[in-house]
Amino acid sequence: MTDAIIIGSGHNSLVCAAHLATKGWSVAVYEQAAVPGGAIKTAELTLPGFRHDWAAMNLSLFAGSQFSKTYGDVLSSHGLDYVPAQNPFASVFPDGKWFGVSADPVATAERVDDFSPADARAWKEMSASFFSDAEPIFDLLGSPVNKRSIAKLALKTLPKLGINRTLDLARFMMMSPRGWLDETFESNHVKATLAAWGMHLDFAPDIAGGALFPYLEAMAGQAFGMVLGKGGANTVTNALKAMIDANGGTIECGANVTRVLHENGRARGIVLDDGRQVMAKKAVIANVAPRALARLTGETGNKVYDKGLSKFRHAPGTMMIHLAMEDLPDWTAGPELRDFAYVHIAPSMDYMARTYQEAQAGLLPKEPVIVCGQPTTVDPSRAPEGKHVLWLQVRMAPGEIRGDAAGEIAAMNWQDAAEPFAERALDILETYAPGTRAKIIGKHIVSPMDLEADNPNLVGGDQVCGSHHLNQHFLFRPFRGHADGNTPIANLHHTGAAVWPGAGTGAGPGFLLAQKLAGK
Structure with missing residues (x-):
């Protein structure tokens, strides 16, 4: 029996586990995926030597977080390393102009x-x-x-x-x-x-x-400025895992939790899909999407809370395109853009509003927003010498496809729609940086459904685990009275991006909960 069981190994889980372990708690983290990290993972997705961040790339929020301020030296001793980007982001426009924010x-x-x-x-x-x-x-x-x-x-x-x-x-x-x-x-x-x-x-x-x-x-x-992870965003995951290991905690991957055990209004432990039961002395902590928490508990005994979980709304999804490149794009607007960590292709607020409404309606947007990450411009270690990687987020994308706003893609499922929708995104990139396609030497497409299959918290490819609109943010994230992660079941706590202060790499939900449980 352990003091705390944590379901899921996203960075909020790992931060929570690391702090509790430092405070003397025995902790065990259970993750259904093959490797820990949730959305903060790095892998050679295209060709050997090309390291791609699976979802999260920008680590500025983590670097500036209260957790990092508290444990910065410890994390550094476990290998956490950053690369600063003096040119964080820019946008390009159809008239050939660009604007960027630099440090x-x-x-x-x-x-x-x-x-x-x-x-x-x-x-x-x-x-x-x-x-x-x-x-x-x-x-x-x-x-x-x-x-x-x-x-x-x-x-x-x-x-x-x-x-x-x-x-x-x-x-x-x-x-x-x-x-x-x-x-x-x-x-x-x-x-x-x-x-x-x-x-x-x-x-x-x-x-x-x-x-x-x-x-x-x-x-x-x-x-x-902005900071990226040296060699990949998983420098955060690796350092947190080492910190947990050093304090006697454990992380078990390939371990899918199917049920939270609770009786008489108190959480007792979990059941894994292989039939094992693991009991907890002090806390069961679930880093899951709200509807998944409802499934794990069956019902909490509080009908208002249970209904709130079932009505939790997710944002539109995202497609990721990971590219191994001979070289960075040659931006028509100016060669200076090759120095920016992010280049947005979102040329007007009307363009963005239209894209969002199309995705909300279940349509593949005619002109999706493209976030072009150029991590190797500041961190050459992510690719073989002279080569590069591109990290493309395609926003927005519907989790369930009901049609195509452009009337060109007939597929109604992501297995068939991923490739042509990715080509649409690359067409847009090519418009602003001609010749980019010719530089691609490896490609890996991650559809919204692929994101959810890897991490069930990313429902429909929603990378922020739930809309942050006002009625589902601040005091109301995920539901009024429960923004601190408490649930109607004693000893069962909720954390992750679905809990205040929400999404991003800042680790606020995990650290705030850990501090509350450990008494700071």
Whole structure:
């Protein structure tokens, strides 16, 4: 019998296990996949020597997380290593122009000025006030969302900002990306470049509550740059696994949990698909999608909570295309783009809104958003000398296909639709970087269904494990009264991207839960 059983080995699980093990708990992690890591995995998916990040690539949130601040030296001793990207992201446009955010405020402001002097002034003002303006936002994102924490945060924020600025902050937190961007800038190029980040978290331009993410990505990208994992994102997974091993914890892969054992309102352990029962003294922690938690428990005894889990909404899916390359793309807009970690192809907010609506309707979008990751521009170790890898996210994609917005792909299942939809994405890339196809020497397509098969938390290829719209975020993630991971069953706790503070590599859900269980 162990103190804590953790279902799933995503980074939130591993962070939770590592902290508990450090505090003297015996922990055992059970993972249905062949290797740990969830969405943070790296493998040679195309050709030998070409290392591709399966899903997550950007590790900035993990590097800046409270967990990393607490255990940075320990993680480094277990091999965690980063590579900084001084040019985090850019966007390209049909008129041959581009705009990018670099970790150089002067250079970035000059690029803004090329589009609009008024926007350059707004950008400089926003940059100058970023650390003071964002402090209460970072405080919120790093805190539990319960009555005590909210009251404490309010008592800190109100005297510091005053009532008017506090109300302005609350208004900003409720704004859509388009609402905030139209209010702040006049250049459509600048607006689209920032709005693209909303699409990473299920915030199309007109969705309330989405302004926060373009703002934070723009300002944090300029202030801190971006970090990737040296040799691959799984440097995080490997270091966490080593940390757990060093403290006596265990991780068992190929172990599918089929049921959570509970009686008299208290969790006792788990049942594996091979029939084994494993019991826990203190806690069963489930890093699963909400509907999966409902299946594992059967029912919790709280009908309102159970209904809430069953109604949890997932975001549209994502297709991944991993490419082994002879060379990086030759971007028509300018050779400088080869130096950026991410290049977005999302040329307008209307383009993004249309793509999102098509995916929501179950259609393969006519013009999906393309996120072109160029990790080898900052980390050559991921490919043989002189070669490169490209990491393509195709957003958005429906989990269940009901048709094709372009009327060209007849397939209604991902097994048959993956290849032609990937070709559509490569056609778009080719438009902005002619000759890219000729440089491809290896290709591996991962459809939304492939993502879910590897990691059941990514329902329909939803890489953020659930929409972050306002009615399913903050106090309501995954359901009101349970944002701290508590469930109606004693000793059963919920963690992962479906729990506050949500998706990303910041490990907030796992670390906040571990601190609560261990008493900090």
